[in-house]
Amino acid sequence: MSVIESTTATLAERWAQFKLENPKSRIRDAAGQLGISEAALLATQCTTEADAPVVRLTADFPALLAAVPTLGHVMALTRNDSVVHERKGPYLKVSFNGPTGLVLGDDIDLRLFMSHWHFGFAVNENGRRSLQFFAQDGEAVHKIYLTEASNTTAYDELVNRFRAAEQTPELATQPAPEATPETPDADIDVPGFREAWRQLTDTHAFFGLLRTFGVSRTQALRLGPPELVQRLDNEAIVRALEAAAATDLGIMLFVASRGCIQIHTGPVKRLVATGPWFNVLDPDFNLHLKLGDVAETWLVKKPTTDGLVHSLELYDAHGRNLLLFFGKRKPGIPEQDAWRELVNKL
Incomplete structure (x- = not known):
């Protein structure tokens, strides 16, 4: 209505x-x-x-x-x-395929979901x-x-x-669509889900995997293969950003609204904590993260044809994804050794 x-x-x-x-x-x-x-x-x-x-x-x-x-x-x-x-x-390079769109510049990199634009x-x-x-x-x-x-x-x-x-x-x-209730853990085919995760060949196939087995994002992390998921403390994001800044490491930071995913690819340099916010304050890129809202932090590994891809994933108390953090990479190129060393020290 x-x-x-x-x-x-x-x-x-x-x-x-x-x-x-x-x-x-x-x-x-x-x-x-x-x-x-x-x-x-x-x-x-x-x-x-x-x-x-x-x-x-x-x-x-x-x-x-x-x-x-x-x-x-x-x-x-x-x-x-x-x-x-x-x-x-x-x-740059703005394109649409049905209800989805892309902006694929080196600076502004977006994934657009137009059904949410009103x-x-x-x-x-x-x-x-x-x-x-x-x-x-x-x-x-x-x-x-x-x-x-x-x-x-x-x-x-x-x-x-x-x-x-x-x-x-x-x-x-109109009110936003209500979130789909999470399926009880007992109703999930956990062995099948874990094996399918281990057989992944592309990080983008992970979301289809969640739909196939009817699991939510945070439920997937709880039930996923133990060797591929690890719960971290919620200050890990600060340590990871500080380590990346100290080594000038190229990284990727994904933040999403309902209708858009925005991606920063490159280094971060100036990190500043102000009150409840932890900030990246660089000339062409700013990030503002309210640390107190982070309820869960996970180190997640996904198999691909180029080897394992490691990500740091942040969620709030409602299970909503706040931030995805990867090392800089492109399809067909293995993940940076420096990124793997960084996340494995967290």
Whole structure:
């Protein structure tokens, strides 16, 4: 059932008052505290005026994203509740195959799941311009921010091209799909699952393996082959990032929303802890991880035709994946020895 989220002046005024009282608060936090979706807050700023700070966009997202390379150097942001992944560069090699899409630049590397993209807005926050996309419940799936090096003329042309006919301040949302209940361990064919894991030849086949045996991500780690999974303490991610930074090791960091997986490939250098967050603060890549949300950390090994691939995987208390951490590699090339040495010391 659709829900019309009230975007009357009252909500707009409540948000304005919240920003006055919490000037450093992010819109995601404001939405949570006001009991409304982030997209609904943005919609309150939609008007028919030419200088409206928020413009509702049409839902032709593949065509819109195919035009994003014209913007040049931008910042791509994908996040979940506990991790924010920000990567600067150009959008390159944008392609779609049905409901899935790819952006395959060396800097901005995305996997897109378009069935979760329902709303889009062009946003001007005191001169900081962006394109922001949301799921059916109004939760953000991906955002694209202009940088000082972006083509602002191309941005204006894109917004005009994809401006929706109606700029209403009301938003019809639907609740997010409920998570599928986990199958009891006793109903899982554990010996069959373990043997199938041992027979993997490609890391991408792992997700099909989970579907075949009806296991959740964290359930798979609990029940997987003992020689291929190991539970670690939740500070392991800090030690791993510090070790990678100290050796200038090329790594891969995956962070996902419902509609996008964003990947950083390369080294990390400047690591900074601030309050509850552990951060990577490099010129073209920022990562912000709320360490207290990490409930489970696993070292996971998956067989491939190129040998074992090792990953560090973080989950929250609800079993949701927060972060995947690999050594830098490409298909057809064995994993780096330095990465294996790093994770085996954790």
